[in-house]
Amino acid sequence: MEEGMSGFCIKAGNGGGHGNNKCARWNPTIEQVTVLTDLFRSGLRTPTTDQIQNISSQLSFYGKIESKNVFYWFQNHKARERQKRRRISVSVIQDRGDPLTGLEGKSLSAKGFAEVDQVTETDRVIKTLQLFPLNTYVESECEAGKFRILRDNCKEVIGREFDYPPLDLRLSFL
Amino acid sequence: MEEGMSGFCIKAGNGGGHGNNKCARWNPTIEQVTVLTDLFRSGLRTPTTDQIQNISSQLSFYGKIESKNVFYWFQNHKARERQKRRRISVSVIQDRGDPLTGLEGKSLSAKGFAEVDQVTETDRVIKTLQLFPLNTYVESECEAGKFRILRDNCKEVIGREFDYPPLDLRLSFL
DNA sequence: GCAAATTAATGATTTATTCAAG
DNA sequence: CTTGAATAAATCATTAATTTGC
Numbered sequence: 052m053e054e055g056m057s058g059f060c061i062k063a064g065n066g067g068g069h070g071n072n073k074c075a076r077w078n079p080t081i082e083q084v085t086v087l088t089d090l091f092r093s094g095l096r097t098p099t100t101d102q103i104q105n106i107s108s109q110l111s112f113y114g115k116i117e118s119k120n121v122f123y124w125f126q127n128h129k130a131r132e133r134q135k136r137r138r139i140s141v142s143v144i145q146d147r148g149d150p151l152t153g154l155e156g157k158s159l160s161a162k163g164f165a166e167v168d169q170v171t172e173t174d175r176v177i178k179t180l181q182l183f184p185l186n187t188y189v190e191s192e193c194e195a196g197k198f199r200i201l202r203d204n205c206k207e208v209i210g211r212e213f214d215y216p217p218l219d220l221r222l223s224f225l
Numbered sequence: 226m227e228e229g230m231s232g233f234c235i236k237a238g239n240g241g242g243h244g245n246n247k248c249a250r251w252n253p254t255i256e257q258v259t260v261l262t263d264l265f266r267s268g269l270r271t272p273t274t275d276q277i278q279n280i281s282s283q284l285s286f287y288g289k290i291e292s293k294n295v296f297y298w299f300q301n302h303k304a305r306e307r308q309k310r311r312r313i314s315v316s317v318i319q320d321r322g323d324p325l326t327g328l329e330g331k332s333l334s335a336k337g338f339a340e341v342d343q344v345t346e347t348d349r350v351i352k353t354l355q356l357f358p359l360n361t362y363v364e365s366e367c368e369a370g371k372f373r374i375l376r377d378n379c380k381e382v383i384g385r386e387f388d389y390p391p392l393d394l395r396l397s398f399l
Numbered sequence: 400g401c402a403a404a405t406t407a408a409t410g411a412t413t414t415a416t417t418c419a420a421g
Numbered sequence: 422c423t424t425g426a427a428t429a430a431a432t433c434a435t436t437a438a439t440t441t442g443c
Contacts, residue, residue: 092416132417250410250435297411304429
C-alpha cells in the first residue's frame with residue numbers, strides 16, 4: 052500500500068501552496084500546530100471571527116489552511132483538554148512530595164485522596180487482560196480506548212487476592 | 226536556583242535480600258520490571274493509588290520496593306515511551322478536521338457538533354518547538370522559505386488584533 | 400581479565416500546564 | 422481572579438553498561 056493511500060495532504064511536495072487537491076481534510080503542519088497551541092496556552096479559547104481570520108491568514112504561510120480549520124481546532128482542542136482532565140481526575144490521585152519523606156503508602160492516603168469516587172462497581176468480567184494481544188500493543192501510545200477499560204478491570208485483576216503467589220501475578224498476564 | 230538540596234535518604238536499612246544496603250535508589254529486579262512492563266503493555270498507564278499499593282505489595286516479593294517506586298516507574302515509562310514515539314512521528318498530526326463549508330463564527334457552534342470524543346493523544350504534538358530560539362524553527366522536511374515570513378507577520382497580526390491582554394508575551398517567539 | 404573512564408538508562412525531583420472550585 | 426488538584430514535561434542524579442588501557 053502506498054502512503055498516499057490515506058489521502059493525507061502531505062505537505063511534502065506542495066511548496067507552492069496549493070498542493071494536492073486530493074486531501075479531504077486539513078492536515079496541519081508542525082508550525083501551524085505550534086502556533087495554535089501557543090495561542091491556546093496563552094488563554095485564547097474561543098477566538099472571534101476576526102481573530103480566526105487573522106490566524107488563518109497567518110498560518111497560511113505554513114501551508115494550506117482555512118478559517119474553519121482554525122475554528123475547529125480550537126473547538127476540538129478545548130473539548131479534548133477538558134475531557135482528558137475529567138477522565139483521569141476520577142481515578143488518579145497520587146502522592147507527590149511524599150517521596151522526600153519516604154513514607155510510602157501511608158502518605159498516599161494522607162495526601163487526602165478521594166479516589167473511591169469511582170462510581171461504577173462494574174461487573175465487567177476481568178478477563179480483559181486476556182483479550183489484550185499484548186504483543187501487538189507495541190509501545191505505541193494508543194492508550195485511549197483500551198486503557199479506559201483496563202483501568203477498571205485491572206483493579207479487579209490486581210486486587211484479586213495477593214497472597215503472595217510469587218509468579219502468579221505475572222503469569223496471569225503472560 | 227536551589228536544586229541540589231535533594232537526595233537525603235537516611236540510609237535506610239534496606240530490607241529484602243536482593244538490593245544492597247545503600248539507600249541510593251530503587252534498583253528493580255528483572256521480575257519486577259517484567260511485571261511492570263506487562264502491566265504497561267496491557268494498557269495500564271496511570272495506576273490508581275490502590276493499584277499502586279497492590280502492585281507494590283506484589284512486587285515486594287521479588288525484592289525491596291515501595292509504592293513511590295511504582296508510581297515513578299509508570300510516570301517515567303509513560304513519558305519515555307511517548308517521547309520515543311514523538312521523536313519519530315512528528316508530522317503526523319491529525320485533528321479531526323471537519324468537512325464543513327464556509328465558516329461563519331457562531332453559527333458553526335450552533336450547528337451542534339457532537340463529535341468531540343475520541344481522546345486522541347495526537348494533539349499533544351511537539352511542544353518542543355516552543356523551546357526553539359525563535360528563528361531556528363526546525364529544519365524539518367519542509368521547505369525553508371516560509372518560516373521567516375510568518376514570524377514577522379504573526380507578530381503583527383496578533384499584536385494588533387488580539388484582545389488578550391497580558392498574555393502577549395507569547396508573541397515574542399512566534 | 401580487570402578496573403578506571405566514559406556513555407547510556409532510568410530512578411527521582413522540580414516546573415509549568417490545564418481545568419475547575421470558591 | 423485566585424487557588425486546588427493532578428499531571429506531563431523537563432531536568433537532575435545515580436546506577437548499569439560499555440569502552441579502553443594495561
